[in-house]
Amino acid sequence: MDNFPVVAQADASLPNHTQENIHLVESAVGSNSPPKEKVGSDFDSRMMLRCLELARRALGRTSPNPLVGAVIVKDGEIVGEGFHPRAGEPHAEVFALKAAGDRARGATIYVSLEPCNHYGRTPPCSEGLIEAGVAKVVVGMVDPNPLVAGGGIARLRAAGIEVLVGVEESACCQLNEAFIHRILYKRPLGILKYAMTLDGKIATTSGHSAWVTSQEARNEVHQLRAGCDAIIVGGNTVRQDNPYLTSHQVEAHNPLRVVMSRHLNLPESAHLWQTADAPTLVLTQEGANPDFQKLLLKQGVEVVELTSLTPDKAMAYLYERGFCSVLWECGGTLAASAIAQGAVQKVLAFIAPKIIGGSIAPTPVGDLGFTTMTEALSLERVRWRVVGSDCLVEGYFPQKANSQ
C-alpha cells in the first residue's frame, strides 16, 4: 500500500504561503479534523448559504473557475446578489455590486470565496469592493489559488475594511472540492461512480445491466453528471451498454463525453456519435484506425491521439483543457487502472438490494493485484444515505499530506 499511488501529490514547487493554504483547505474539507467552532452569527450563515445557492446556478459551467455566489446586505436587507456564470465573465462580486448600485456604500458583502486580488481574465474584485465603499466583507473560504491565497483578504483589511473569514467554510469547500483539487494537485478531481447489486455485480454474466438501481438513483446520477466537466468510459462500455451519458435534465449542463479506446474498434452506430445532445471526445493512441477516426470527425466527434493512453495521461490532458471534475463511469478493468494510477479521489457506490449471482459476472473494480486484506484501499470521510430503494455510499481515498 505504501508504494501504491492512490492520489497525485500536491505540487512541491508551490510557494510557501500556498503550501500553508493547502493545509488550511485540506483541514476545512476533511472530516478527520475535529469540528470547528462556528464562525459568525446565524444571520451570517443564512446569507452564506444563500451565496452557495446562487453559486449553484452555474453548476458545471465555470471550470477552470470556481462556483461563487455573493450577497450584499444593507440595514438587514439584501440589496444585491450575483454569481459567477462562467470563466471569462465577471466574478460574483461584480454582479452583486452592479445590482446594489449606490446601496453598496457602507454595506456588508457576503461571498463564498475570498475576493480575488489579481488581474486575470477580469480585474481584481478587492479593488472593486474598496471603490464601492463596502464596510464589511464576509468570506466563506480562503481562495487556494496561489494568485490569491489570502492576498484579497489582506488587501481589503489594509484598506480599513472589516473582514470575517470562515462562515460556513466546510459547505463552501464542499461545493468547490473539484476546483480546490485542481489547484492543489494540478489534476481534475476524479470521481468513480458505479451501481452494483448487493452481491457486488454491475451486470449479469451475460452482460445485462439495465437497470441495477432504482429510477431515483439514476436521477441522482443525472444530477451528478450536470455538475461534472467530463465523463469517461472505455470502449467496452460503449460496445456493451451503448450509453448516452447526458444529464437528461432540461437546461442542465451536459459534460463532455470522453471515450478511451486504444484501437478504435468501436460500433459506428453508438449513441455517443449518433446523438448531438452533448459534445464527445475520443482519446486514442497515435495512428489508431484512421478510417474510424474519419467517421468520428464526420459525426462532429473530436479525436485526440495521446502518446500513451492511460488514465493518468487522460487526466493530465483534461487538466490542460481546464477541467476541474471528471466522472469515471467505466467498467471494472479501466476503473482498477484509474485507481492504481491515482486518477480517482472520490468514490460513489450505489448499492441495490438485489442479488444476481454469477461467479464471473463483472464487478465494479477489476484486479488491483492485491493478495492480502492489509493491502485493501480504505476510504475516509465515508457517508451513506438511502436513494430510492438503493443505498449510496460515498468516500474519499486518503490524500497524501504534502510534505513541504
Ligand SMILES: Nc1nc(O)c(N)c(N[C@@H]2O[C@H](COP(=O)(O)O)[C@@H](O)[C@H]2O)n1
Ligand atoms: N472571489 C471570486 N469570485 C468569483 O466569482 C470568481 N470567479 C473567483 N475566482 C478566482 O479568480 C480566478 C479566476 O480569475 P479570472 O476569472 O481569470 O480573472 C479563479 O482561479 C479564482 O481564484 N473568485
Ligand SMILES: [Zn+2]
Ligand atoms: Zn474577483
